[in-house]
Amino acid sequence: MRVAFVGKGGSGKTTMSALFARHLAAQGAPVVAVDADINQHLALVLGLDRQPEPLGAHLTEIKDLLRGDNPRVPSAAAMVKTTPPGRGSRLLSFDDLAAHPYGLTTPEGVRLLATGPFSEDDLGVACYHSKVGAVELLLNHLVDGPGEYVVVDMTAGADSFASGLFTRFDLTFLVAEPTRQGVGVYRQYHEHAARYDVALAVVGNKVHGPSDVEFLREHAGGDLLTWMEHSAAVRALEQGRPFTLDDLEPVNADALSLLRKTLDEHEKDWARFGRQTVEFHLRNARAWANERTGLDLAEQVDPDFVYGPRHP
Template identity: 40%
Template structure:
């Protein structure tokens, strides 16, 4: 299962993602935690230093990951033709959550034998005035599309705040997208906009809103009214969690008075049908292939697609 946490900046999405990772760990699941926020918050919340050299978007790591994924797939034509939506094909290597998977060994930090953490990276000084975080996320798109998950495996991604997932293929890569919303006008407006874009992109059904920092029934009623219905789950204001964060300590399940919201999210998630995802990704690949900058930099990448399934 692949699940993303997003929402307005400051909504608590990174903290909720970290708590959800720990919830899955406590249940004995295999987990790959992905910090895809430009601010690199999830990795430290899990006790991992987000070093620039270890970032997936570091040029050396991008080439290493893509070279591995290509395998003997002749449809791609080399690393220089690997674009964000390049699909796996005959001979491609897929990434698993097994502890000995080469990608995890080279690029992930192990919290325990069943839990690994990777981070995409952030802006560096060299990027000032000439960098775009969307470009950093391309390697995450490649990783997600080349995953092979067993039953019970989880990928938990802390996404960049706001609606940036619709600028690339990430909105089609997850089985569940959790929009974390505080009971404030700014936060619910982001949740509503996410819902609108998800509908336009054909993934409205994989979207769920979870309330956070909810103090009382007035907050619950506000979220239900502004969102047009009650959130999937609600995490109330947690004094223990706030004290832990004020002390600079990674959040723990023990800091929560009530972890039912995490259980509700896990129970709600359902895998997207493989055929549906393939069709979504095929459409997005053809759309990207038609861009002038893609044709100029990578050539005709439509040939990377196999025949349309009958």
């Protein structure tokens, strides 16, 4: 199952991504975390003292791997971030993703991948979505199964909608502080997500009392799934002091359990995933990719390719 954490900058989505990934790993679940935020802090919050090798620096290599011998994609240069898989493409199992050579493994067993930060050469000439494209391609070609978890820390705010990556998930958790700014991002995200059948649940964060909960209920309604109360243990984590999941307050540990239960109960929809993969590829082809490559990228769509697990 793939889950994204989104929200306003400063809402705590990176911390929530890390806590949820740690929670899954502590229960023995296989989990890959991906830092797809322009501010690369997930490694730090997961307890690592260095960053993984950036995926964005190896985009051509990733394209060559994934295109396999698909005759509709003759070269890496013909492949863009939205290129869908087809017959002959290299499909990735969860184990393939977890074994990606540019990842790092945390002491708690979370495998971390990262898009990478802006480089000096990027400043003023490139947008961050060129790096996020590596994650979109990997998820387009991933065939994951029940009990396998991919947790992605997305870019802040509605900037997540600048690519089709926002449709690559089974469920999206929007982290919202009980403030007008926090719920403002929720309203914006909810409006966009509803157009594309994106499953969305709100996780309140930094909640100090019943009035905060009521504020979130008033503005998020039935989308409010649960909330994290203000936590001394989480503050210690964010300040770099010693932290384990056992330090979490019981109510906050219960919130993490509810996130997993909700994700596990969510049915994976491979048909929707396939439709949206093709839809966003064709939209990008018309908008910029045909001109960029000099090709008609609609021809990369394989109408006979079936998304999901291969069956004998």
